[in-house]
Amino acid sequence: MDNNIRIFSNEEFGTIRTAGTPEQPLFCLVDVARVLNLVPSKVVQRLSDDVLSKYTVPDGIGRQQVMNFVNEDGLYDVILDSRKPEAKRFRKWVTSEVLPGIRRHGAYLTDAALQRAVTDPDFLIGLANAIKEERRLRLVMEAKCEEQKLLIGQQQEKIEELGKRTTYVELVLQCKGLLDITQIAQDYGMSGRKMNGILHEKGIQYKDNRQWILYAAYKDRGYVHSATIRLENGKSVMRTQWTQKGRMFIYERLKRDGILPVMERNRFSNGN
Secondary structure, eight states: OGGGOEEEEETTTEEEEEEEOSSSEEEEHHHHHHHHTOOHHHHHHHSOGGGEEEEEEEOTTSOEEEEEEEOHHHHHHHHHHOOOTTHHHHHHHIIIIIGGGBOSTTOBOOHHHHHHHHHOHHHHHHHHHHHHHHHHHHHHHHHHHHHHHHHHHHHHHHHHHHOTTOOHHHHHHHOOSOBOHHHHHHHTTSOHHHHHHHHHHTTSEEEETTEEEEOGGGTTSSSEEEEEEEOTTSOEEEEEEEOHHHHHHHHHHHHTTTOOOHHHHHHHHTTO
């Protein structure tokens, strides 16, 4: 299977090995972890099985080695876990150069695809359209990321306006509406995946068909709301969103175990 390995090189990040198919590209976890200064074995423990795959690749002296690869979802989870400042530039390189080199919808630029593009005008047109559509979707995702960053920035400004002595509880009481778990996790300086994992470990929720569901003891308390989200491909998925009451429940439950929001950790460390 090593003949399906594709290597992408970058002056700053070195080489990244990729595998899989045009529809399901895979990224060598060891290479990604090296760039982001993470320990591969620890990263594997945090990732769910549905984002991991085993792949056989040759090492420097030609021996076949079985290595872990992650899909796109897993790749973004790993990038979010990194605190390294280069993580943002690495994500941009992946989305702007690596993924366009592993185009979906038949735009995977192997030697055979290039040869067919030269001899088959219809294939070449389809290839160009696929790349154009992929670029459009990437721009949409980047716009959504920028929108989320703007919302986080606005929340941070609101926190600063409330003053250093404002407690997290007071902040919650002033907020309205539903929140994704990623937004609540930002309060604690962690990723949404990590927060979901903590709530699962504490027996609060479980995963059913890719949606997090509260256990019976916590249902019907007004903590969450199931929202239908329409994807770019026209499909719909169910997503759990938290109410402000649920946000307070998470705060009280995690506080019992010494897990505090960043703003309260800062207050206590400053002696306020």
